[in-house]
Amino acid sequence: MTVTFRHPFELKGVDRVLPAGDYPVTTDEELIEGISFPVYRRTSTTIMVPGEQSRSTVEMVSIDPRDLRAARKKDAAS
Numbered sequence: 675m676t677v678t679f680r681h682p683f684e685l686k687g688v689d690r691v692l693p694a695g696d697y698p699v700t701t702d703e704e705l706i707e708g709i710s711f712p713v714y715r716r717t718s719t720t721i722m723v724p725g726e727q728s729r730s731t732v733e734m735v736s737i738d739p740r741d742l743r744a745a746r747k748k749d750a751a752s
Contacts, residue, residue: 675699677721677742681752686741688723698722699742 676698682691699721703714719739725731 675701677746679746679749681749683745683749685721685735685737685745687735687737690726692723701739 676696678696679692679694681694683694684691699719701716702718702720704717706713706715716739718736719742720734720736721742722732722734725733
């Protein structure tokens with residue numbers, strides 16, 4: 675999934691303001707076995723952000739989906 679921020683934003687776990695733009699987000703899940711229907715549990719959520727030293731590098735940062743939701747909500751209200 676890709677999320678778009680129209681304004682610079684901040685996320686917990688990233689110690690700088692990130693520029694507006696498109697950000698790939700990956701959610702990893704695992705199947706919970708032993709149930710009669712498929713159920714998945716989220717194991718991690720990561721976002722790819724520009725590197726701190728150079729825009730030509732990229733960092734993968736583990737984030738809480740609630741923090742991402744809050745940042746997107748704040749961006750939409752701006």
